[in-house]
Amino acid sequence: MKSTNVKSMLLTAMLVAVALAGKAQFSLSGEFRPRAEYRHGFKQMFSEDDTAAFQISQRTRLNAAFKHEKLKVGLSLQDVRFWGETPQLAAASNRLMVHQAWAEYEFAQGFTAKLGRQELVYDDARMLGNVDWAQQARSHDLALLKYERSFKLHLGLAFNQQADLLKTTKYPLAGSYKAMQFLWYNRQISKLSLSVLFMNLGQEFSFIDNNLPKYKTVYSQTAGTRMTRKGEKLEVYGAAYYTFGKDATDRELSSYLINAGVEYKPGNGFGIGAGWELQSGTSDKDKSDDPAGYTNNSFNPYFGTNHKFNGYMDYFYVGNHINSVGLNDIYGNLSFGKNKLSYLLTLHLFSAAADVLKAGSTTDVMARSLGTELDFSLTYQMAPYASLTAGYSQMFGTETLQKLRGGDYKQTSNWAWLMISFKPVFIKEL
Numbered sequence: 293m294k295s296t297n298v299k300s301m302l303l304t305a306m307l308v309a310v311a312l313a314g315k316a317q318f319s320l321s322g323e324f325r326p327r328a329e330y331r332h333g334f335k336q337m338f339s340e341d342d343t344a345a346f347q348i349s350q351r352t353r354l355n356a357a358f359k360h361e362k363l364k365v366g367l368s369l370q371d372v373r374f375w376g377e378t379p380q381l382a383a384a385s386n387r388l389m390v391h392q393a394w395a396e397y398e399f400a401q402g403f404t405a406k407l408g409r410q411e412l413v414y415d416d417a418r419m420l421g422n423v424d425w426a427q428q429a430r431s432h433d434l435a436l437l438k439y440e441r442s443f444k445l446h447l448g449l450a451f452n453q454q455a456d457l458l459k460t461t462k463y464p465l466a467g468s469y470k471a472m473q474f475l476w477y478n479r480q481i482s483k484l485s486l487s488v489l490f491m492n493l494g495q496e497f498s499f500i501d502n503n504l505p506k507y508k509t510v511y512s513q514t515a516g517t518r519m520t521r522k523g524e525k526l527e528v529y530g531a532a533y534y535t536f537g538k539d540a541t542d543r544e545l546s547s548y549l550i551n552a553g554v555e556y557k558p559g560n561g562f563g564i565g566a567g568w569e570l571q572s573g574t575s576d577k578d579k580s581d582d583p584a585g586y587t588n589n590s591f592n593p594y595f596g597t598n599h600k601f602n603g604y605m606d607y608f609y610v611g612n613h614i615n616s617v618g619l620n621d622i623y624g625n626l627s628f629g630k631n632k633l634s635y636l637l638t639l640h641l642f643s644a645a646a647d648v649l650k651a652g653s654t655t656d657v658m659a660r661s662l663g664t665e666l667d668f669s670l671t672y673q674m675a676p677y678a679s680l681t682a683g684y685s686q687m688f689g690t691e692t693l694q695k696l697r698g699g700d701y702k703q704t705s706n707w708a709w710l711m712i713s714f715k716p717v718f719i720k721e722l
Contacts, residue, residue, distance in 0.1 A: 316360035320719040323353040325427070326375070326712060333705025335606045336697050337689045348375040351427040353391065362399075366410070368392035372427045392431055406436040412448070412595065414476055415487050415518050418531065418551075421597030430595065434472070444478040462507040463496045469594075470494045470509050485520045489533070493594065495540040512537035512545055514594075527555040539588045539615070547572045547591035547618075561630035566623065569601065571609075573618020573646035580654045589646065590615045603640045603665040605685045605707050607697065616696065618645030620660075632673040640665040648692050663689040663701070681711045 331345040358365040368391040378385045394408030411422040423430040434450035450472040454465045463470040471494035478487045494509045516533030530552040539545045553567025571591040578586045598609040625638040642662040650656040669683040689701040
């Protein structure tokens with residue numbers, strides 16, 4: 293759809309909303325978020341002959357929200373680009389996309405249905421998150437049935453197609469799923485929050501049979517729970533998830549994630565925290581001994597906001613480290629937030645969760661340590677609608693990380709960024 297048509301649709305929706313303003317609520321807001329990055333080992337360790345990268349990306353969004361009696365509607369249009377990617381005298385440049393477009397209706401008290409393209413953010417976003425750090429972010433096309441009274445129960449249902457087909461339901465779109473169903477339960481009991489998640493994920497697997505391409509849907513199941521207890525100064529949390537069934541290559545799957553942590557805020561804006569996370573992995577020895585029949589023991593946090601958890605430099609589980617040796621992550625952090633200023637300093641100690649073989653060997657195992665990462669970020673709230681954030685990270689990698697990800701562990705690998713975010717509200721009906 294051409295961007296002019298989308299803009300016309302949005303304008304029409306605005307006019308209808310304004311006409312109903314006597315009984316309805318309508319808001320229109322925006323987001324302008326340019327981010328400059330200096331990359332000298334981001335996602336992959338630097339090599340001696342490499343040259344550092346520098347780039348500026350920008351997210352521009354227009355968000356409309358409408359509410360009338362039992363109906364809610366959300367629409368979010370965005371343009372994501374790098375500065376300079378479009379010629380100055382470009383005849384056409386259609387980068388506008390629909391990030392969210394949903395309608396939610398309340399059928400009965402506490403029971404609603406939300407249909408369309410929407411973000412999914414649950415608990416700490418470990419398993420289902422919107423990946424807001426990425427300029428494009430993540431959203432899903434699905435039906436979400438919600439019951440929220442003394443507890444919360446959400447049922448998500450999705451079935452994806454890439455084209456208007458008359459035969460078959462094959463779905464060869466890389467990086468996506470064909471079908472998903474999930475059930476999420478949450479109960480608040482005093483200071484304790486308990487969540488349970490079950491997700492059934494169907495992915496398209498292609499293969500050759502009698503010299504003809506064939507497709508079938510393979511399913512994996514993830515079940516787990518997260519618990520959090522928040523006190524006045526102390527928060528304790530923990531989670532455990534197990535995935536079984538088949539992976540995207542139709543291989544047997546058995547993997548898990550366990551994490552636990554504590555956050556303590558003594559006062560005056562200061563905080564200190566520590567935690568541990570283990571994501572199971574597949575041993576290189578198992579792959580070498582039985583390439584065709586080994587079981588995939590590598591956990592995959594499919595739709596989590598992974599940038600948030602295992603280091604800001606995105607060495608693990610951000611479009612990488614899938615079906616690998618897993619990860620053991622021990623971390624600690626110091627934080628401060630008061631008035632308009634806040635900062636966060638985090639130290640990660642990474643190691644492999646399964647054996648890593650030396651290059652060219654089927655028996656010699658390398659040390660499991662993958663390295664240490666230091667992350668620092670600073671935020672200044674300039675105004676209610678404007679913030680400035682800066683960050684610096686450095687990875688002190690090991691020879692084992694070099695074996696897994698390339699680069700040179702003896703070289704300096706660091707990353708710095710500066711981001712400004714404006715979120716103006718153009719129209720707000722109370």
